[in-house]
Amino acid sequence: MASRGTPSGSQTSLREANAARVLHAVQQHGGITQVELAETTGLSPATVSSIVKQLLVEGSVETRTTIRSGRRATLVTLTRRTGLVVGLHLAVRSLRVLIADVGYEVVAERVLPLPHDHRADTTLDRAALLTVDLLEEVGAGIDEVIGVGVAISAPVDPGSGVVASRGLMRGWEDVAVADVLAARLARPVVADNDANLAALGESRFGGARGATDLIFVRASFGVGVGIVSGGVLLRGPGGLAGEIGHVLVDPQGSICPCGSRGCLHTVVGSDAVLDSLRVSHGPLTLRDVLSLAQQGDPGCRQVLEDAGAAIGAVVANAAVVLNPSLIVVGGEVGSAGDSVVTGVRDALARRVLLNTDGPVSVIRSELGPRAEALGAMAHVLDREGAVTV
Template sequence: MSDGMTGARFPEAQPPGSPSSGSQSSLHRGNLDRVLHAVRMAGALTQAEIARGTGLSAATVSNIVRELKALDMVEVTPTSSGGRRARAVSLSRASGVVVGIDFGHRHLRVAIGDFAHRVLAEEHVPIDVDSSADEGFALADRLLGVLLDRAGVVRSEVTGVGLGVPGPIDIDTGALGSTTILPGWVGCHPREAMGERLGLPVLVDNDANLGALGELVWGAGVGCTEMAYLKVSGGVGAGLVIGGRLYRGPGGTAGEIGHITLDESGPVCRCGNRGCLETFTNASYLLDLLRGSHGTDLTIQRMIELAGAGDAGCRRVVADAGRHVGVGVASLTNLLNPQRIILGGDLAGAGDLLIAPIVESVGRYAIPSASRRLSVVTGSLGERAEVLGAMAMVMSEMAPFAIERTPEPQIAGAAM
């Protein structure tokens, strides 16, 4: 991706299968597959990097790249590596494009990117929290059409669509769970509904998981194998990375940290319990605390601006929210011992005003041996983390070329 996303490495990028001791033809197909997979996951690699990553010889890589270029499957461009001239290999435009769609509490963001990790077009618009799923999907379809025209892409070039939704997806039924922050969406089947509307293959996950994937591949989580992305906005959720991979749990609902109970006598949560972490940290609750003194038109962004300027009331509300979030982070730290907690969502814009009380709570409630190596940071991708993660999901799980569809040694792989 342009936008500073080039050179990314997918932690889950393992070759789909090592060539077995079959015929020379199958060995060659396996080598093609390994090279394409490596390039797809990195966006662009020099031939030396491909050789190191795949274990193939430099001569073999050179021959494969030459073959793939002749088939218009890769592009080769001059670059420099370590002060020396080199050639960067990336998947060609013929590999198609991927689409990311992210639904938040009050926004919709759509982006189109290619397999060389370049964002071709991107836009976001507000949505009504009380809108139905059908209305949301129709809006996404219209916005995608605008962006396809802007990028000069036809729909048939789209390899797949990654869809992010603000709630857990039941792994058995594909339905959006009852804890979504979009009440009109409960029980809908986003993958099927969006796929039918767009006429394209769709993958779906909750927004916190996709935020974690985006930061893991291109942002503040690069190089981490144990981390959590904590989105604090209209709701609170966590995307968990364990062993370099997203952890969703057997039911697909891992990371619902917003429903840790802080106070059994606290406010009733939308999940039906009382005193969940989310009830003390969601945007509506925080703004309600300040509207008596700061007016009814106060927004989270304005609250953060005022807190940064020294407003005592806003600073107190942000600090209290941070301490509550820190209790949840401490529990997560004791349980999983992560290297890093990455903060996303609207409240992450408060930066150190939020991080300091989180760290204070972690120091108070987490086991020292679990928190000693923990860092708490804000995400580097900002509000784009989820939509970029949606594209990363497609790049990781959908290959634009398939060896099996070609009669002779041909291809399998893709990139962004």
């Protein structure tokens, strides 16, 4: 007698499709628990558990015990044998290097402080040497690296990989960062602006998972945004999309490094913040200001609140134009306190947005200082096609 129900061929196809969904979710999100896999894929916990066991036997994934919300959980990652990926963040005053497998499980990390106006050739040499050192520490060779992603605090032309214009990274103009590092490491290298890659990182691994329309506000020594629209990063010709630090906010203001007068950068950049405190506090670093503000220093708190309000006003206008469902705030200043988050929320509250679905959510970055480097890793594994969330 013929059995009733779904034909066995259809059942096999369904199992294969479900296994592919689980594998895709693991690759997209890196380390993810079985409970999170069920939520992400829409499959039942029992189905996910069965598929994970199957993938373990095949050697496609690895599992280990972790803690989520105070409870033991099974973390699923892709097997390391598939290769390693390197994420670099070349910022104004620091270099961060992450090494992970293709499941985005970080196996090594190092942060190196950099001097003011650090030179491109010296810094790229340091980045290459530090990458090789970290690989040796985990017992890996450069030949295991699939590729290197670089996040840099400057606009990057998406076609040429060249730093596109003057800005915070003085002396880096016209430097082909990806080409220089590729020559030093003999591996494929991709480069992009750090706010763009932080947006990508946050949408893959952080609080913006699943959001296809978002703005990532990176408030640090300067300010810029990464824009994801319809699941695609918006770069613009020359990679200049999202440079809100050069939006006019004070027609009678100071001259910006870009050459214009009264840009947002001249009001909220680190030089402006430190200059406003020089009389009352003497010489400080940005890190000093953030630390003192957290300790309750009224002057430092005030300048950060003023900066947050100025950034919020510009981001609120951008929200009217771009209609995001989510705004994520990160960077050293954005992650250090509530000044920027509050500034953006207050500015949005004063605007009548055209979106009638409800207020735009504003959250702080879940990934913190790793957002840019993790996004750079995702950019490596996405380089064969369009960068999508």
